[in-house]
Amino acid sequence: MPPIETLTVALVQQSCQQDTQENLRQCIEGIRNAAQQGARLVLLQELHNNPYFCQTEDSRHFDLAEPIPGPTTEHLGQVARELNIVIVASLFEARARGLYHNTAVVIEADGSIAGRYRKMHIPDDPGYYEKYYFTPGDLGFTPIHTSVGCLGVLVCWDQWYPEAARLMSLAGAQILLYPTAIGWELADSGEEKSRQIEAWQTIQRSHAIANNVPVISCNRVGFESSNGKPTDGIQFWGASFICGPQGEMLAQASNNKECVVTADLNLRQNEELSRIWPFFRDRRIDAYADLLQRYRDKEAAGK
Numbered sequence: 001m002p003p004i005e006t007l008t009v010a011l012v013q014q015s016c017q018q019d020t021q022e023n024l025r026q027c028i029e030g031i032r033n034a035a036q037q038g039a040r041l042v043l044l045q046e047l048h049n050n051p052y053f054c055q056t057e058d059s060r061h062f063d064l065a066e067p068i069p070g071p072t073t074e075h076l077g078q079v080a081r082e083l084n085i086v087i088v089a090s091l092f093e094a095r096a097r098g099l100y101h102n103t104a105v106v107i108e109a110d111g112s113i114a115g116r117y118r119k120m121h122i123p124d125d126p127g128y129y130e131k132y133y134f135t136p137g138d139l140g141f142t143p144i145h146t147s148v149g150c151l152g153v154l155v156c157w158d159q160w161y162p163e164a165a166r167l168m169s170l171a172g173a174q175i176l177l178y179p180t181a182i183g184w185e186l187a188d189s190g191e192e193k194s195r196q197i198e199a200w201q202t203i204q205r206s207h208a209i210a211n212n213v214p215v216i217s218c219n220r221v222g223f224e225s226s227n228g229k230p231t232d233g234i235q236f237w238g239a240s241f242i243c244g245p246q247g248e249m250l251a252q253a254s255n256n257k258e259c260v261v262t263a264d265l266n267l268r269q270n271e272e273l274s275r276i277w278p279f280f281r282d283r284r285i286d287a288y289a290d291l292l293q294r295y296r297d298k299e300a301a302g303k
Contacts, residue, residue, distance in 0.1 A: 003267070007148055009041045009175070010034030010262040013240040013253045015222030016051045020064070023049050024072060026258075027089075028079055033260045035083040040109075041148045043088045045218045045240070046156050046181040047102070050092070055226035055234065057132040065094035073105055073113060081111030086146050088153055090179040092133070093118070102134040104153045104179055106144045115144035119155040120164065127185070127226065127234055130157075141167035149174040149267060152213070156180045159204050159217065163291070169211035170280070174267055176207060180219040183236035197237055197255075205247035212245045212273040214265050221258060245273050 012030030016023050027048050034042045047053075049072060053061040066072060072091055080087045086109050093103035093116075102119035118137030122130045141164055143150045152173025158164045159178045168176060182200060184193050208215040221238035223230075240253040242263040250263040274280070290296055 005268040007265045008038040009265055010039035010260055011043045011216055011218035011240050012260055013221050013238055014258045020049050030260050031079055035085050037262045039262050041086045043177050043216050043218045045220045046090045046179040048090055051224050052181045054130045055127050057129050065092040065100050068093050068105055076107050077111035080107045080109055084109045086148050088177055099135055102155055104155055109147050114146050117153045121157040121161055123157045143168055143171050143173040152176045154178050165207035165211055169213055176213055176215045178217040180217055183234040197239055205243050208243050208245055209247045212270050214244050216242050245270055
């Protein structure tokens with residue numbers, strides 16, 4: 001089969017309720033909407049089946065985890081097979097007793113599991129206590145081959161690390177995909193909110209540029225309380241987007257509404273840009289050994 005040159009892709013941006021089945025139903029409704037618009041690849045947001053439970057440390061939340069394969073991959077597999085599309089889902093994976101991951105699953109158009117990626121960079125910040133729940137990924141930065149191309153799937157906090165995007169791209173990823181859950185604290189000023197969202201988009205668009213690949217980033221939207229009070233929680237900022245391999249914005253979602261966003265990707269452009277901006281060719285791999293250090297102390301840097 002010749003490589004796909006033009007691919008219609010979509011993302012489903014939604015708010016999450018306490019009802020897991022209702023959240024999954026909304027996901028599937030969004031997927032069907034995307035397929036009606038011609039999408040052959042659909043990205044869902046991070047941990048789309050549940051509210052963002054990592055705002056607090058509570059052992060009861062481990063009950064939300066499920067195995068892979070499991071109920072959600074079975075449901076989404078049926079939808080993928082029916083619609084003949086590839087779906088990238090994001091689940092709280094119950095791998096073994098006391099062992100859990102934040103895992104993205106790629107479901108092939110025939111309903112089978114094409115592969116999975118376990119989130120490598122795990123945050124532990126106020127409101128984002130993910131280290132309590134998730135073991136760091138152990139599958140590396142390995143793209144997943146599908147009928148619509150080679151997908152470099154990463155998850156949320158991974159999106160701030162150029163190393164992750166680079167390694168996926170070096171391994172052949174044609175598209176970078178980021179299921180995401182990120183938002184503002186209610187106390188943030190308007191100026192701070194603008195700076196945060198601009199930084200979030202800029203870093204991901206830079207990954208597209210530096211690797212000559214498009215990026216799809218799907219965030220959740222709406223307010224989610226951390227303790228049932230309207231004064232404590234996260235206002236997820238939405239603004240999911242699809243950009244091309246020069247960082248050009250192809251489509252963007254609202255800051256405050258659920259929506260399905262689609263765009264056409266010209267995958268031939270990846271190769272064309274790599275010929276005029278050959279970033280891989282000109283990398284000085286002989287001089288990058290220090291990237292394997294946690295930090296270069298002044299004494300070591302002076303040697």
